[in-house]
Amino acid sequence: MKITKVAKAGTLESNDILIMVMPNEDGGIELELESIVMKQFGEQIRKVILDKIKAMGVEDITIKAQDKGALDYAIEARVETAVKRAVSE
Incomplete structure (x- = not known):
């Protein structure tokens, strides 16, 4: 799977995590x-x-x-959502 653009998921609210993904040129x-x-x-x-x-x-x-104290399942969901948003279909 190739990341083609910047995308994010989540918030900075308590018990959540903000994930931002972008292509790594290196x-x-x-x-x-x-x-x-x-x-x-x-x-x-x-x-x-x-x-x-x-x-x-x-x-x-x-x-x-x-991270603002997110649990593992929330971290996984935010990562998956950010990645899916960053991949061009």
């Missing part, structure tokens, strides 16, 4: 993560995002995530 998967619970759950959030990206078969993507 190739590979790049993730920038900000979270209010980074010390406790930063690695888990990073793992959920990267696992979802890999499961969807996405390559050459930059992901910017701003």
Whole structure:
């Protein structure tokens, strides 16, 4: 799956996450993560995002995530929605 444009999903409300995806001109998967619970759950959030990206078969993507305490299923849903919005049909 190839990302062709910038897209986002989610909000900055409490218990949600804002995911923005864009093509990575340098190739590979790049993730920038900000979270209010980074010390406790930063690695888990990073793992959920990267696992979802890999499961969807996405390559050459930059992901910017701003987390406000979202649960794993919400993170996965936001990533999937942003990716689907960023792919040209």
